[in-house]
Amino acid sequence: MKRLSESTFSSRERKTQDKRSLNFKSTTSVKAWVSISKLKAIKKGLLTLHTLELMAQNIYKFQITKKPTELNRQLIAAMCNEMTHYQDFQVRLFEFGFKPGILRWMYWIVGFVFGFCLRLLGKKAILKTGIWVETKAVQHYAELLSSIDWDEDSRRIIEKDQSDEYGHINRWKNLLESN
Numbered sequence: 001m002k003r004l005s006e007s008t009f010s011s012r013e014r015k016t017q018d019k020r021s022l023n024f025k026s027t028t029s030v031k032a033w034v035s036i037s038k039l040k041a042i043k044k045g046l047l048t049l050h051t052l053e054l055m056a057q058n059i060y061k062f063q064i065t066k067k068p069t070e071l072n073r074q075l076i077a078a079m080c081n082e083m084t085h086y087q088d089f090q091v092r093l094f095e096f097g098f099k100p101g102i103l104r105w106m107y108w109i110v111g112f113v114f115g116f117c118l119r120l121l122g123k124k125a126i127l128k129t130g131i132w133v134e135t136k137a138v139q140h141y142a143e144l145l146s147s148i149d150w151d152e153d154s155r156r157i158i159e160k161d162q163s164d165e166y167g168h169i170n171r172w173k174n175l176l177e178s179n
């Protein structure tokens, strides 16, 4: 199998990784201008995104087999990108002084079961379900963006991750068409 190279990742994903370190801000400054009334909704939104990204990375992780195929290469890249999303929201939670949800292990299990069952069903099921799951993710991101009064930095992170999810839809659509 080809090693994961720079070309495996879209330019957007590379930017995500390059700029990841820029997300780190002093915890004291993050809350400074966010009103108390907004914090509850922001916390709920970040916890939702954090757990869903944990599930997303596991779905891809447990679809990967040992075969040296293009599908596996793309699944590894997608898993890596979901890991950066998970990291984005975990960092943001701690920057706000929040903690990750204690029940997030349930999302880990759902992702594992989902991913493992799809691996057994084969490539077509993986690709078709990938398109469906990522479309749901984009919709979920849109709902959270419109329903919560996010601070500027969090909104920018969420919009960036949502655009990555669009990239995943296109990735699986292209692979399905070339199948």
Ligand SMILES: [Fe+2]
Pocket (backbone or CB within 6 Å): 053, 056, 081, 082, 085, 161, 165
């Ligand atoms: Fe994601």
Ligand SMILES: [Fe+2]
Pocket (backbone or CB within 6 Å): 056, 082, 134, 137, 164, 165, 168
């Ligand atoms: Fe995704």
